[in-house]
Amino acid sequence: MHGFGIGDLRVEYRGNPIGIGVRIPRFSWKLFGMGRAIRQKGYHLQVSENDPYFENPIWDTGEIGSDQSVHIVYDGHPLRSRQVYHWRVRVWDAKGRVSDWESSFFEMGILDxxxxxxxxxxxxxxxxxxxxxxxxxxxxxxxxxxxxxxxxxxxxxxxxxxxxxxxxxxxxxxxxxxxxxxxxxxxxxxxxxxxxxxxxxxxxxxxxxxxxxxxxxxxxxxxxxxxxxxxxxxxxxxxxxxxxxxxxxxxxxxxxxxxxxxASIYDGETYDARLExxxxxxxxxxxxxxxxxxxxxxxxxxxxxxENVPTVIVKELKPELVLRSPNGETILDFGQNMTGWVSYSASGDAGAVIELIHAEELDSDGNLYVENLRSAKQMTRYICKGTRNERYEPRFSFQGFRYVKVNGYPGDVISECFTAHVISSDLEETGAFECSDPLVNRLQSNIVWGQRGNFLDVPTDCPQRDERLGYTGDAQVFVRTAVHNMNVAVFFTKWLRDLKADQLPTGGVPNTIPDTLPGWEMHSASGWGDAAVICPWTIYLCYGDLRLLEEQYDSMKAWVEFLRSSGEQEYLRNNGFQFGDWLALDAPAGSYTGSTPKDFIATAFYAYSTKLLSKSALVLGKHEDAAMYEELFANIRVSFNKEFVTSTGRLVAATQTAHVLALHFGLVEGSIRKRVEKDFIRLIEESEYKLTTGFLGTPYICPTLSEIGRNDLAYRFVLSREYPSWLYSVQNGATTIWEHWDGRKSDGSFWSKDMNSFNHYAFGAIGEWLYRFVAGIDTSQDRPGFKHIQIKPLPNDGLSYAKATFQSMYGEIVSGWKVVDGAVNIEVTIPPNTTATLELPNALQDRVTEQGVRLDEAEGVRIISLYDYRIILELESGFYNFQYQWSASS
Missing domain, CATH: 2.60.120.260 (Galactose-binding domain-like)
Incomplete structure (x- = not known):
């Protein structure tokens, strides 16, 4: 093969799946090879039924001239229930090299x-x-x-x-x-x-x-x-x-x-070994x-x-410490907040009861803190049968915890006898981010642990208290971060089908999916129900999944039509139940909702979903719908400006969230946009560079700042150690993302016992900014799924280096930068069968080399644009190393 071949064959994102129900499956593979500019020029694919030797294929594409290696749609005889199908593929590239045949299989479940x-x-x-x-x-x-x-x-x-x-x-x-x-x-x-x-x-x-x-x-x-x-x-x-x-x-x-x-989801499990x-x-x-x-x-x-990937044990941890609390409690500290359970061995008398009570935190005195669990007991009880070395492991309940109080254990409690089993949906980890700041690296770890603990068959809000529900708002603000960390295409496909199934006849969307509150009037909150549009669009962008977009289109459209028809005015949303900017710090005393007006937020999200629906219609070839919803978006924007923007261009709501949404959703233009940008910065300065945003404003604040040219402020927010900030929780011992900026205060006290999860991933949406703006890895909308990659790193003096990797459908993407004494080093890896646009910041052409070679002589590099202190290049696949001396920007 001379360094050229294919591998990682998948059907519907899975390798060798059994029991699938997709009647017309799609096939994907990755190209591998040394050097640059590896592009597929064609493929040959065969499928056979119960025939691993392909003596009589039921589908044979012949040689197809195409660079498509992702989501090849099956077009053969109808597939049958319970049958095993073998498939194989080979490809050739622009240099005339032909790969070996690579084979895989899939098996159907009971289809009808x-x-x-x-x-x-x-x-x-x-x-x-x-x-x-x-x-x-x-x-x-x-x-x-x-x-x-x-x-x-x-x-x-x-x-x-x-x-x-x-x-x-x-x-x-x-x-x-x-x-x-x-x-x-x-x-x-x-x-x-x-x-x-x-x-x-x-x-x-x-x-x-x-x-x-x-x-x-x-x-x-x-x-x-x-x-x-x-x-x-x-x-x-x-x-x-x-x-x-x-x-x-x-x-x-x-x-x-x-x-x-x-055995109870919330309350734990009771096991009497004498009844085995x-x-x-x-x-x-x-x-x-x-x-x-x-x-x-x-x-x-x-x-x-x-449809979903199964839930499995993904890690096992031993206690880091065995503590003795002031109340005399024996407490295991596993050093990490997690979702799962604890197994142990013990030798007790028949009838002896061992209890484990699980919690996320210790109080300021060092005792187990369980008040934030509300009514969830999170307790396992084991009744010994009286033999030596009995072993117990729960099976039908899960807990959210870092600390475990042990009651009734016979003999000394030693860490070797206890094991924490971390459970999660079996999602392939596809991304990694690291930088020169160890606290930011811990933040990234907390984001991943929060996703791991809450992506348990559905995207739950939290894994510990008496909730653990598939809140739509949490899912939509986090979906892009989730994509970078793990392969969530199958996970969100299943959940979006649940959403479609539970969608109301009016087009409204329950606030939790699956719907745990049917018939409740408090549904379809803005920023929550919009998951019906935002999530399928994001999966399409990041995986090139046109089928999911098409499958969910009616649901997306029904949501926007619900918004259009449910308000008192067609182009504004000013009624219905709303959470608003949940848990924002500018909330009035005694309220969970920030001070940004709810109708402002509702209309902004109405516009955003309409805009994404128009884009989706265009992608799907529904041109009449695309034009209709583009016009609807324009009308909403006009009404938004009449209702929420003064004649001088000032927003009626002087909040960070209001300005973030207006800018990020494209609701203000021209001179008004400039005014809103200026006011946005002023608000940040007046807050002494402190966040005041909640669930709906926080995910967009740093991306918006970077997009309007104030990357310095985005870095300032992320690198801040002071409350409120992401690193405040890290400095105060967080190992997952907190629900509140001050879930635990610096004096050791807690924000509230009623709404205070310490594993709540929504604010972890900052991970998107780390990948897309700090490291600079993004996809293009016209060639989605990272078929064409946008690399635009944004270094800042706050860090000396940053690096992200992302395992796309085509292979691993890498973008990393390092700045030492003004010398810039940017390393990029572009996987085979893709291309990329790279923007080099603060660079002049005559100062940049690629592995010691001038840009205009470097293999696989084409100069697209030259600006003052900015160079845009197009790259073929391969590894690149750019070096230059940092130039003072204009």
Whole structure:
């Protein structure tokens, strides 16, 4: 291949996925090679059904002259449920080099709910004199007659479930089937269980838990979605002779309660080891005293093959310290706020109770602080069975914590006996940022930990108190930062489908998705409901995902039409429930909402969503819609100026957030914009360079400052150590992003017990600025998905170096700069099959070299524009190192 080839083959963003439900999948791959200017000129792709040798492909593109290597749409025969499809691809480049064939596979789930043969089964412990909250164990024995070719389980539950076959737990997926609006969408999982099955007798076991379905959620008592846990499962056994056997859930399954007496999302888990049923999922287990399950007539119309990535354990941590509090509490300090649970080993007397109580903080005296948890108990209880070295690990509840109080532990509490298991959606980490300031590096770490802890099947607001809901506002302000840190395309695709499913008939959008407040009049808050437009547009920009944009277009349009029709005036939004600039520091006493007028914010977001909808329509070829919504945006902007801008160009709201939104959303132009920019800077100066913004103003403040040429102020905000600032929390021990700028005050006291999460990622949206402006990595709107990359680093005296990496759909992008004694070094890596525009700041052409070569002689470099102290270059793929002496800007 001479240093040229392809790899990282993916179907719908995944490598070798099984159980997918996309009937017309898309294929992607990356090019690899040494040197510069590597571009694909064509590809050849084949797909076969159950044929790894491609002797009879069901789709063969032939040789296609195209540089497309992302989202190639399948165009062959209809794909069938439960089938394995192999695919392979080879490419050639401009130099005539041809890669080897590279192969991969994907497997379909059950595509049509009418194909399910299984029955819903349920077991109500309360009907049989068992504890009502106890988790049922379900089991079925079956026989395998001859050698198998394959075995697959297809399963789901109303509630949560866990599977075992012949005493072994299946893979590492947690909290299956995940959280959706269960009556409309319920995910089914596919498991390859061939290695678990043996000839002769076998047994499959299933544990059911309340989860989000039956447990209390969102301020509701239990049974929000339903009052009965239920299971649905099919095991398909394909023998080597081609025959097939199917084991299904039906009335022949048996059930009994086990050792888990209670499991709650908010409150924790109680486990009585004395009630364990040793070997209960083995075929030889004696279940003659177990009860039969009930079958129940439940619909299957909402069943869909799993869309989301599973929740898994992503890290394990040991306690850094074992503390003794002034109250005499034994407390484990894991050194990091996280989402997950703690496992441990112990040797206690039968009946001894060990309790772990989880919290994010210690109070000013050093005792465990639990008041901010509100009604969430966050406690696990283990009742010993009296043997040596018993081990306990929760399975159906999660906690948000750094500190754990240990009660009743037999013997000395030593760190070696305890392990924290960090759980999250299994998202590939795609980005990294570092710089010369260690506190900013800690801030970046806090942002990632906040995302890790809150991206748990849905983008939750927090993982610890009695909330943990998919707030739309938090998701939309953070989505661009989320993209840089992790591959969230699949994650947001699933969540946006949930949003579309729960969208109101009027086009309004619930403030949490899945909707935990159906029928509540307090919905469709501006900056929250706008997630319906902002999130799909962002995923399109960053992944080139045209299909998601098209799929969500009706939802996007319905939201904008809801805004158009719901106000008293067509071009203003001045009614309906509003959060406003939530938790802004300019809020009146006793209020959570900042002082920027709610109708100002609502109209600004109305305009912004309309603008993005017009762009989306244009991308999708809906030219009439594009023109209509461009006109609507123009009319909203006119009305905005009449309503909120004085005749002299002053905004009626003298707040930082008002000025940020007017500028960032393009609502003021010409001389008025200049006036607003000037007033914006004056407000910052009058505040003594302190932030006053909340959830809706903060994400845009630094990008807006950099865009209007005041990058110095953006740096000043980010590098500030004083309250309120991002680094204030870092200096005060934060390991995740706080909900409040002063969640913990410098004297050790707390802001409030009612609304004070220490793992709330919204203010972590500053990560977008670190990637896009400090390091300067961005994509272009006309060639999205980083097919054409914009590199525009903005160095500042506050840092001596900064560097970001981002694993795009095409490969790794790197942008880093270093300034030492006026000497500038900028290193850039552009992945194969892409191009980039690079802007060199404070540079003169005759002073710049690329690896010692003049710019006009450097390979892969083309000079686009020369300005005073600014050079714009176009780069082919490859690694570049630019050096020059810093020039004083004009």
């Amino acid at each position: 709910f009418r194909e399910w043969k299984a029955q819903w089964i349920t077991f109500d412990p309360g009907k049989h004199n068992r504890p009502c909250e106890a988790l049922p164990l379900l089991r079925k024995v079956f026989k395998v007659y001859s050698p198998l070719r394959s075995a697959r389980v297809y399963a789901t539950a109303l509630g949560l479930y866990e599977l075992e076959i012949n005493g072994k737990r299946l893979n590492d997926q947690l909290f299956t089937p995940g959280w959706t609006s269960y009556h409309k969408r319920l995910q089914t999982q596919t498991f390859n269980v061939t290695e678990y099955i043996r000839k002769g007798d076998n047994s499959i076991g299933m544990t059911l838990a309340d989860g989000w379905y039956k447990g209390r959620i969102g301020g509701h008592p239990c049974d929000f979605y339903g009052d009965r846990r239920a299971a649905l499962l099919e095991l398909h056994l394909v023998y080597k002779d081609g025959s097939e056997q199917v084991v299904v859930t039906d009335g022949s399954w048996r059930a009994e309660t086990g050792p888990i007496l209670m 049923k040793e070997g209960w999922s083995l075929p030889e287990y004696d279940d003659q005293n177990w009860l039969f399950v009930e079958t129940t007539e439940r619909s299957k119309h909402m069943l869909i093959p799993q």
